[in-house]
Amino acid sequence: MIKKILLGNEAIVQGALEAGVNFVSAYPGTPSSEIGNVFSKIAKENGVYFEFSTNEKVALEAAIGASFSGLKSLVAMKSFGVNVCLDSLIPLLYTGVVGPMVIIVADDPSCWSSAQSEENSRAFAYLAHIPILEPADPQEAKDFTKFAFKLSEKFKLPVIVKTTTRVAHQRMPVVIDPKVNTGTQKTGEFIKNPHQFVTMPPRVLEMKKELLEKIEKIRDFAEKSPLNKVSGVRNTAKVGIITSGVSYLHTLEALKELNLHIPVLKLGFFYPLPKKIIQPFIKKLNRVLVVEELEGYLEKEITALAKDINPKLQIFGKNLLSPIGELNANKITFALAKILGRKYQIPEVKEIIPKRYPNPCLGCPHLLTFSILKKLTSKNIIFGGDIGCYMLAGMPQFNLQDYLFSMGSSVGIGHGIMKATKKQKVIALMGDSTFFHAGISALINTVFNKSSPLIIVLDNRTTAMTGHQTNPGIGKTGMGEDTAILKPEEIAVACGVKNIKVIDPVNIKEYESTIKEFLNKKEVSLIVARRICALLIKKQKNG
Amino acid sequence: MVKNSFNIIIAGVGGQGLITLTQILAEAALSEGYDVKTSELHGLSQRGGSVETHIRFGKKIYSPLIDGKKADLVISLETQEGARKIPLSHSKTIFAVNNDYVLYRGGFSREKIEQKIKSLLKKRLYLIPASEICKKELQNGVVSGVYLLGYCIFKKIIPLKANSILKAIKKIVPIKYLELNKKAFNLVNRN
Ligand SMILES: Cc1ncc(C[n+]2csc(CCOP(=O)(O)OP(=O)(O)O)c2C)c(N)n1
Numbered sequence: 001m002i003k004k005i006l007l008g009n010e011a012i013v014q015g016a017l018e019a020g021v022n023f024v025s026a027y028p029g030t031p032s033s034e035i036g037n038v039f040s041k042i043a044k045e046n047g048v049y050f051e052f053s054t055n056e057k058v059a060l061e062a063a064i065g066a067s068f069s070g071l072k073s074l075v076a077m078k079s080f081g082v083n084v085c086l087d088s089l090i091p092l093l094y095t096g097v098v099g100p101m102v103i104i105v106a107d108d109p110s111c112w113s114s115a116q117s118e119e120n121s122r123a124f125a126y127l128a129h130i131p132i133l134e135p136a137d138p139q140e141a142k143d144f145t146k147f148a149f150k151l152s153e154k155f156k157l158p159v160i161v162k163t164t165t166r167v168a169h170q171r172m173p174v175v176i177d178p179k180v181n182t183g184t185q186k187t188g189e190f191i192k193n194p195h196q197f198v199t200m201p202p203r204v205l206e207m208k209k210e211l212l213e214k215i216e217k218i219r220d221f222a223e224k225s226p227l228n229k230v231s232g233v234r235n236t237a238k239v240g241i242i243t244s245g246v247s248y249l250h251t252l253e254a255l256k257e258l259n260l261h262i263p264v265l266k267l268g269f270f271y272p273l274p275k276k277i278i279q280p281f282i283k284k285l286n287r288v289l290v291v292e293e294l295e296g297y298l299e300k301e302i303t304a305l306a307k308d309i310n311p312k313l314q315i316f317g318k319n320l321l322s323p324i325g326e327l328n329a330n331k332i333t334f335a336l337a338k339i340l341g342r343k344y345q346i347p348e349v350k351e352i353i354p355k356r357y358p359n360p361c362l363g364c365p366h367l368l369t370f371s372i373l374k375k376l377t378s379k380n381i382i383f384g385g386d387i388g389c390y391m392l393a394g395m396p397q398f399n400l401q402d403y404l405f406s407m408g409s410s411v412g413i414g415h416g417i418m419k420a421t422k423k424q425k426v427i428a429l430m431g432d433s434t435f436f437h438a439g440i441s442a443l444i445n446t447v448f449n450k451s452s453p454l455i456i457v458l459d460n461r462t463t464a465m466t467g468h469q470t471n472p473g474i475g476k477t478g479m480g481e482d483t484a485i486l487k488p489e490e491i492a493v494a495c496g497v498k499n500i501k502v503i504d505p506v507n508i509k510e511y512e513s514t515i516k517e518f519l520n521k522k523e524v525s526l527i528v529a530r531r532i533c534a535l536l537i538k539k540q541k542n543g
Numbered sequence: 544m545v546k547n548s549f550n551i552i553i554a555g556v557g558g559q560g561l562i563t564l565t566q567i568l569a570e571a572a573l574s575e576g577y578d579v580k581t582s583e584l585h586g587l588s589q590r591g592g593s594v595e596t597h598i599r600f601g602k603k604i605y606s607p608l609i610d611g612k613k614a615d616l617v618i619s620l621e622t623q624e625g626a627r628k629i630p631l632s633h634s635k636t637i638f639a640v641n642n643d644y645v646l647y648r649g650g651f652s653r654e655k656i657e658q659k660i661k662s663l664l665k666k667r668l669y670l671i672p673a674s675e676i677c678k679k680e681l682q683n684g685v686v687s688g689v690y691l692l693g694y695c696i697f698k699k700i701i702p703l704k705a706n707s708i709l710k711a712i713k714k715i716v717p718i719k720y721l722e723l724n725k726k727a728f729n730l731v732n733r734n
Contacts, residue, residue: 005569005579030585112584137580137607170607171566171581173573252605330610347611353627354649358557358592389590397648467585 002178008168009034011138012104012161015145016074017046017180022099022188023066024050025059026478027437028466029078030113031168032106036076037467040478047183052469052478055407055437056081060103061088067097067158068197069188072149076104079119080406084438090128091199092158094207096214098196099188100152100159102145103130107164109293109326115391116406118324120294121162125271129215132160132270133227134245135167139174144268147227155218157211162270164293166246166326219272227268228277237263239339240281242302243291244270246327251291253329254336258344273301279309287339290317293327357395363534365460366390368505370398372512373427380424381519382417384410386439388431389465389533390458408438414453415446425519426453433463433471435488440495446524447496454518455526457488460533468536492526499525506531545577545702548601550609554628555620555688556645557591563715564618564688565596570711571703572600582607591647593624612636616700620688621645622653622670626660638664639695641687643674669694677727686727693728 006014012035016024024043026036036052043050049066053059056077063073082089082105089103105121108114125132131151135144141163148159199207222228232255243251244267251264265281267274282288282302290299299317306313320335321327330346337344360367370393373383377400385394385401386409394401403413414426430439435457446453463469470476475485492500499521503511511529518525551568553561565581572579577600584594597609612633617640619625625640632638640660644653651659661668671694673687689712695701696708708728716724 003573005566005573033585165584166582166607169583169585171569171583172579172604172607246606249606250608250610253610256605328608328610329606349611349630351627352630353623353651356556356591356593356623356627356647356650358590359647361558361590392590465590 001175003173004176005171006138006142006174006176007034008138008141008163008170010038011142011174012076012145012163013038013042014174014176014180015142016102016149017048018142018177019146019149020072020181021048021074021149022071022186023063023073024048024076025053025062025073026076027053027056027059027081028463028469029081029106030466031108031163031165032076032078032104033466033469034168035104036469036478040469040480043479046180047185049185050478052471054472056084057088060085060092063101064088064092066188067099067101069099069190071099071186071188073099073101074104075101077106078114079105079107079121080114080116081105082121082124083406086124086128089124089130093129093211094199094204095197096156097152097158098156100149102148102152103158103160104145105160105162106168107162109164112165115387115404118294120297121160122270122297123295124160129211130158130160131218131272132162133268134162134270135268136246136248136266137167137170138172140268141167142174142176144227151218151221154221155214157214157218162245164246164326170246215272219274222269222272222274223276225269225274228266228274229268230263230265230281232263233261237284238286239288240265240285241289241291242267242278242281242298244268244298245293247291247293247332250327250329250332254332257329257333258336258342260336267298270298275305278302278305282306282313283310285310285313287314287316289320289335289339290315291321291327291332291335292317295323358392359395360389360392361535364389365505365529365531365534366392366458368508368511368531369429369456369458369529370400372508372515373400374398376427376515382414382424382426384414384426384428384453386410386428386430386434388434388458389460390429390431393429406438407434408442411439411442411446411453411455415442415449415451418451418453419449428453428455430455430457431464432457432459432461432473432488433469436472436486440491443492443497443524443526444495450523452522452524454515455524457526457528459488459528459530460536461530462533462536464533464535468533468539489526489528497526498523502528502530504531505529545601548599548604549616549702550614551598551616551618551701552609552614552628552631553596553598553618553620554624555594556624557594559594559620560685560688561594561596561620564692565598566715567692567708567711568598568701568703570714571707572598574707574710575703577601578604580604580607593627595628616695618691618695620691622656622660623650626656626663629660629663635667637667637669637700639669639671639691639700641673641691642670643687669698669700676730680730681723681726683723686724689724689727690730693731697731
């Protein structure tokens with residue numbers, strides 16, 4: 001055992017290796033991306049199969065196939081990825097796994113690296129009945145990942161390890177086992193068992209019953225697990241704290257700040273909730289503060305538990321700690337001081353320097369598109385934004401984004417706008433990775449249902465925003481092997497798109513005249529603006 | 544010896560190599576027997592916007608974040624980004640700021656920001672022409688962060704040993720750039 005400074009995401013990779021993972025799939029998304037990036041580099045030498053999948057749904061499905069064939073699998077994604085794979089995730093809990101499976105889900109409270117929404121993925125526990133563990137730091141990220149494999153193996157269910165930006169992108173010295181199993185890739189075998197793998201009625205309802213029973217067994221197990229721990233004085237205390245994830249670390253800082261010694265229950269298990277640990281903890285208290293980020297799910301659970309065990313307990317949580325934005329020690333200090341009747345003011349921080357917004361990099365090919373589109377600004381041209389570096393089109397200096405939702409939605413929503421308005425024209429932007437991820441079904445819908453947006457695929461030959469991962473258009477797999485190069489323009493032909501052109505955006509004149517020509521078309525049209533990401537060129541040069 | 548914790552905020556503009564500096568400091572602190580935590584942001588925030596990382600080391604560190612006004616030191620790779628952190632500082636926070644300027648829409652002019660940061664920080668400010676020195680001496684401005692680090696170590700602003708930093712540099716920096724980085728780190732001693 002040695003100590004090594006690791007990023008939370010690196011610690012997760014280490015935990016998976018120590019657990020003997022065989023099969024890893026991921027779709028990038030900050031703050032989860034480094035998990036895939038690291039596996040992309042080290043999978044081969046460690047006898048692990050790794051792929052960047054086309055999207056999170058196929059990433060999960062790939063791992064399901066591997067698990068059904070007996071392999072230990074890991075899937076990594078950001079919060080929004082769960083929305084995409086949910087349709088297969090829910091039945092997976094019904095069938096359960098064969099080889100253990102761990103799913104890493106990274107939330108981003110405060111939206112440091114996310115548009116779309118401030119999603120709290122813990123809610124999926126209730127919907128899918130999937131066990132969720134919440135580590136606080138890289139050491140726990142490693143330990144919990146390893147533990148999650150054991151849990152999955154024991155109960156034959158997939159397990160989510162849920163991080164946040166401040167866990168995934170936190171560094172600390174982590175105790176690691178330097179001798180992880182390296183060797184040749186393991187081959188699995190799919191042993192037919194329709195009783196387990198086919199979720200058709202009437203069996204499906206039986207499966208649900210089995211699932212709910214398993215969850216209660218896991219709850220018993222969680223109630224004895226050291227992943228939930230109590231610290232601080234106990235017996236005489238009247239005030240206590242219940243917390244989870246990185247909030248635990250901020251809580252310890254807050255207690256230090258106020259020089260307080262009160263009991264803290266840190267829950268490693270979010271679901272199933274270890275009720276028998278919580279009950280004795282709250283039994284003798286007068287007041288409890290629930291410290292959790294975003295929506296107050298734990299608080300609700302604890303309120304329900306207190307009704308039976310300690311109806312007079314005063315429960316504080318979201319009334320003092322906002323459900324919006326990440327927590328920090330100051331906010332928790334404030335809440336504690338309030339409860340204890342002490343004076344504390346969150347230090348006021350006034351901005352004295354104007355905001356510096358992110359900007360396209362020097363030589364970014366997206367800039368060429370922005371500069372042409374800027375000239376077309378009018379109330380009858382709607383600019384559909386999508387997810388990627390080209391979201392920068394929405395920055396004040398460009399102001400070229402009239403709506404922004406989720407991956408692939410520029411075309412889906414654009415179609416609806418064109419159907420509804422008839423005379424307004426939508427120009428929908430979409431990156432290459434986004435096109436493969438979720439754009440194709442939306443494209444087919446425009447042909448099928450006869451609408452006519454202009455789609456511009458900004459093909460910068462990479463998944464740039466999340467750190468230059470490969471995608472189906474590149475010709476390299478996540479393990480660096482050669483593979484087919486899929487071309488958006490050829491896919492568009494096959495989808496029945498009539499007006500298609502591939503342009504190097506430096507050819508401004510040609511680009512501009514094509515846009516003008518296509519804007520007059522009665523059918524959907526598609527331009528592939530193809531030029532490699534400037535940052536990627538620089539990266540490749542620097543090796 | 545650090546009693547409680549020593550808290551450093553590194554500020555700059557996306558792409559200036561903040562994360563490498565953060566890693567070097569973390570490794571050095573660990574090698575001196577400290578507990579250490581860092582926090583950083585990846586992703587779109589890197590694309591030319593303001594960025595910051597936090598490093599804390601001491602006997603026992605819990606949170607990776609430096610809240611409120613608890614920074615002991617702000618290292619900034621650019622003047623406007625250095626000034627941006629003034630509201631996060633207390634009356635004793637030291638600022639080691641590269642006197643380099645990256646223009647942006649809505650920002651201050653070079654002269655104005657220099658005036659502002661000097662008048663607000665007075666004796667707490669070390670305004671160091673790191674980029675200029677590195678370009679002149681090493682024909683490379685990229686290592687100005689490592690030069691600043693050297694400055695803070697040799698002037699005893701950061702309570703870590705030069706040798707620990709050098710060992711950390713060896714561990715973190717790719718072999719191709721190792722000599723350059725070592726030179727940048729030691730440059731302060733020559734002037
Ligand atoms: C469902 C989902 N998965 C992942 C992400 C994270 N994400 C944000 S931008 C992006 C990359 C998009 O790449 P591309 O479309 O090629 O555009 P580029 O950044 O290269 O311009 C990803 C994967 C997300 N927002 N939603």
